[in-house]
Amino acid sequence: MNLDDQLPLRYRFDKVVTKSYDSILASCEKLKETVEPDYKIKISGHHIWLHVGLLQREKHSPHLHLEIEKMEDGNTFVRGLFGPDPVLWTLFMFLHFVVGGIFVIFTVIAFSKWSLDQSYKFDLLVMFAMINAWFLLYFIARLNRKKGLKQARELEALMEKILE
Structure with missing residues (x-):
């Protein structure tokens, strides 16, 4: 292997x-x-x-x-x-669900504001931050895998x- x-x-x-x-x-x-x-x-x-x-x-x-x-x-x-370790894996999965949930919530809010012709720049910023958080979690997991x-x-x- x-x-x-x-x-x-x-x-x-x-x-x-x-x-x-x-x-x-x-x-x-x-x-x-x-x-x-x-x-x-x-x-x-x-x-x-x-x-x-x-x-x-x-x-x-x-x-x-x-x-x-x-x-x-x-x-x-x-x-x-x-x-x-199962505890670490559970923590990472929890964080992924939190990041995904925040992304979905702010996507819905941004769409609602867009359809009402209101400013949705902050919502896009949060969505972009959540995408970066996903990548960060992935690279942290890769780093932990490399260390182990x-x-x-x-x-x-x-x-x-x-x-x-």
């Missing part, structure tokens, strides 16, 4: 491994005890979450969600998703230990 060249903020991948479903869960349970202070591994059903440990966690630290499925030929299909790339590679190496 090449995490550097990926455009999306939340990198997804699919992988077929020859290891069986049960042996993946067993190796995950065994590895969970050895990496405990540095990494946190949660298992629920056919989902595995890999997190950076509390001592190394930063606001830009990623997590890795793995979904494992049995295949008919004995192999295992693994779906992975790298993402930011080293830890994402560490989580990828941990995943490889589980899958091999």
Whole structure:
């Protein structure tokens, strides 16, 4: 996997491994005890979450969600998703909805003022500021993703230990 060249903020991948479903869960349970202070591994059903440990966690630290499925030929299909910390992701989504809501409200106000032949320059200014805020949020997210790339590679190496 090449995490550097990926455009999306939340990198997804699919992988077929020859290891069986049960042996993946067993190796995950065994590895969970050895990496405990540095990494946190949660298992629920056919989902595995890999997190950076509390001592190394930063606001830009990623997590890795793995979904494992049995295949008919004995192999295992693994779906992975790298993402930011869920709290940070929720904050960014909230900010996006606020910016979008303000943009829509001021668009309606600007249209109303335009149809009534009133001045709507301030409303256009706010709309322009919201567009800039969208871009700012996007670039902040890209910067956080770039800062967390080293830890994402560490989580990828941990995943490889589980899958091999």
